[in-house]
Amino acid sequence: MKRSFELVVEILRRVEVNEEPLEEEIVVGTTKYMYDAIQYHVALLVEAGYLKGRSFSSDDETYYHIDRLTWKGHDFLDAARNEQVVKNVKETVESKGFDISSLPFDIAKDLLVEGIKNVFGM
Template sequence: MKKDMDLIIKVLKYIEENNTATNSIVVEIEGYDTEEQREMVQYQVKLLKDAGYIEAKGGYNPYEFIVRSMTWEGHDFLDAARNEVVFNEAKEIAKKKGMDFLSLPFELTKTLLVEIAKRTLLG
């Protein structure tokens, strides 16, 4: 399976919108209804867990993760990625360099998004 940055951002938004201090959730993204699509969503959850962006544990099914919370790093990443102007500029910069933005490592993606956001805000 591949990392899918657009889906990762959807997963983080889902967690932000549906998780509370007292509940744990299984991420279910609208439009990802087949078994293969649900596995793809859960794979992105696993990647986020491995990157330290969320706290989660394995569920009862082989490809199911129960999310307890988003970490500070996860919130920072989502905050940087949710700004469409910043996100699109990051994609354009990667494209100009001959790279696929959606395939960049998490840390590089986050650093690029944060730097563009800083430049946009602070000039």
């Protein structure tokens, strides 16, 4: 399964406002993500330290209970909060022949932070 930048951001946003991100489906823009994709992305976010959560297994499936965002999760979400900055970063990445979802996550975050710095003339 491929990572989805948009789904990652949506899951983090939902956790930030205490909404349950583990639904049967999440629609982001024109893309519908089903439960398996959501679980997969939550697992990645927990493993990468963006979410604090616990996993438990039942009948050969692993499920997650999400407690909260971590500091790292808050930092990433803050970097991805401005829609114009995200749009500019996506356009820059695409102009170089990449998709933002295919970049290492830390590079995507660094590009977002640089975009915010540019807004402030830093």
